[in-house]
Amino acid sequence: MWKEFKQMIFRGNILDMAVGVMIGAAFGNIVSSLVNDIFMPIINSITGKVNVSAMSVTIGEATLTYGAFIQAIIDFLLMAICVFIFVKIANTVRKNLEKPAKVEEEKPKRVCPYCKSEIADDATRCPHCTSQLSN
DSSP states (O other), X not given: OHHHHHHHHTSXXXXXXXXXXXXXXXXXXXXXXXXXXXXXXXXXXXXXXXXXXXXXXXXXXXXXXXXXXXXXXXXXXXXXXXXHHHHHHHHHHHHHHSXXXXXXXXXXXXXXXXXXXXXXXXXXXXXXXXXXXXX
């Protein structure tokens, strides 16, 4: 059983997934800090420090804190915008780093004037119809 466990753990895709999860968690912290420490103070200064998450309504003995839900939606939208911008920038940088292969212009193919078959540029006779060709 221990041998099977080691084989599963050290399989390439498991290790790749573990690295991806760790990088994803670190990136999540960066985006959360960007939203909470940069965007939210700007939004609060524009809206006059309105605390949306404190909005609630009491129905009987139950308190519905719909403001927390609205705040969660705002946080999600801001994080989605940040991730979108980050992915766009990363894709642009990646495209700029990848040098496109130089495409050589192809010379037009030489065609036999008699049988219209494709022939070599230096041919003196057509290999298909054996006609004498002029250079």
